[in-house]
Amino acid sequence: MTNTLDRILKEIKPLDTKATAAARQRQDNLTKPRGSLGRLEELSIQLAGITGQMLPSLEHKAIVTMAADHGVVAEGVTLYPQEVTRQMVFNFLGGGAAINVLAKHIGARVIVVDMGVVGGFESLPGLVCKMIDFGTKNMAQEPAMTRQQAIDALQAGIGIVSSEKNNGLNIIGTGDMGLGNTTASSAIFAAISGYSPSQTTGHGTGIDDRQLAHKVKVIEKALATNQPNPKDPIDVLSKVGGFEIGGLAGVMLAGAAHKIPVVIDGFVSGAAALIATAICPQTRDYLIASHVSAEAGHALMLNFLELKPLLNLNMRLGEGTGAALGISLAEAAVKLLSHMATFNEAGVSDIETPEEKGA
């Protein structure tokens, strides 16, 4: 069953060049030296192209934070116990996590999704259940999930965007929670890019150099055991991925199909972007890289994705925290485009129209 996925892929089109041209022309008439707002100008033009509107509105903002567990933690690749994934879901629902604070700061809602946390949850207010299984299998021993589970994860992400559209959704941030998911992300990056695990792997939540060497070995073993096909991103996702990574890739594909900009967070969201853009390269134009994280390999990953991050604040938390800050910059960019006065409106002299001087 890939009907939902196939249908969404057919809806992903190039950016609207009429809207980008109109936004660019308006930027050049606003009361500032041309280009002086730098990346905020470029961002506003991209957002016009994504939405198909010269003056996009980003009123309705949401962070989709997906949680899942990873069987590979059995190999000892993380510092924190696996139960932290589940505990943090309760923290998200209680409003005490970093992403809750930052989402409130930027006026976004947080959509907390269980993609497959060990132990599962009773039905809880505010928790969206898209559980695929109680965590993935240990990829160092066997495939993390079946191919059908990988497709189900992608389609779960697509489903979230479809249903959340009804609540108003002008921009999406992606976020993750899952002990062991930087290990899966490094494996995905190595499988798709051809870089070695030593190049794609970092210290995650804070392991030391000895533990890092072990983590690299585990990833090498996972790749050797499963032989993911780099030309088949769904195969890569199933062999060495995670449920939340598949779900976030689905969110990105659906965002592109529905002309909704997707601001991606750090290393794990980047791995999801590798899957999404490998499935459909056009998706890349709908993505905005919020930040480059402190995780080794993330700068290389963004370079491979051909995405330029907006922020570099040495963050490495996930949850969507970087994405929240990026959404605020995106909103600033479109407000500048929409609400600044033009030279004519403000009676300000421009360099190229000396005959209008003295207004």
Add this chain to the structure above:
Amino acid sequence: MTNTLDRILKEIKPLDTKATAAARQRQDNLTKPRGSLGRLEELSIQLAGITGQMLPSLEHKAIVTMAADHGVVAEGVTLYPQEVTRQMVFNFLGGGAAINVLAKHIGARVIVVDMGVVGGFESLPGLVCKMIDFGTKNMAQEPAMTRQQAIDALQAGIGIVSSEKNNGLNIIGTGDMGLGNTTASSAIFAAISGYSPSQTTGHGTGIDDRQLAHKVKVIEKALATNQPNPKDPIDVLSKVGGFEIGGLAGVMLAGAAHKIPVVIDGFVSGAAALIATAICPQTRDYLIASHVSAEAGHALMLNFLELKPLLNLNMRLGEGTGAALGISLAEAAVKLLSHMATFNEAGVSDIETPEEKGA
């Protein structure tokens, strides 16, 4: 008359180390891997030290945007006509400039100050008059201002902070508007640092390489003509500075004295920071560098100031636009510090307290 200045300098003290220690300890107990919020953690700790409060509030935010003209425009160092300074003041008051849009985005008020615009203004609602003179003299021919005018400019900035404190003022952003003020700023940087004008000078609002070479020559001439004393920052300000630059330096000194963080904007605010920190080096700890601008020399200037910018978005507009974005990050940082749950509060397992597992 330097009474106000002398008095404010006596009030500038080191950061509150009890508050920084308390904030650091709290950061280490919040539900995230230690250090994973990167520069936002450091920023929250600095803000605790500035305000003397473990949990600072940044509810009341203001951008002080100071406008003034520069006699050196007679040398042909800018692209836009001088009247743009005055026109942009009307644009600020009308709410159509970039700083108005960004200040509204972050919930800050804009305080527009006439420090000495050619032509002057009738009394206008919303305009603070601190006019020193109708623009500076042409520094390529003579000192930009008298020593007394330089002191008056500094004291005008101090006065703004004193009176605005009554309206609530928890954080200040600095902004500038003034045709020719990157020329003055480059001259100040060269005079104080000893770097050559070719190292400190950039394209401003968009001049080409031939015009840049001319601008460098004008600055070399201004320095040769006036021989500013690098050990005497008020002498530097008077010989090659500007009224808005002096005013902003006064704002920084007053911020430090009143324990109010000052988020500095780009190249021109950086020149004001050079003056303020040369007058009182302790001021530096109260400053937050919002961004590194596209202006050549700004990265070098921040390095000389020993300030590390939060953002790098290729902006080069001034007005306080970068400062506004920096204030939003500062507010995010203190909200995280104040509102995130601790491990204990949320029942989340920490790495160093395994006995608390399974909460």
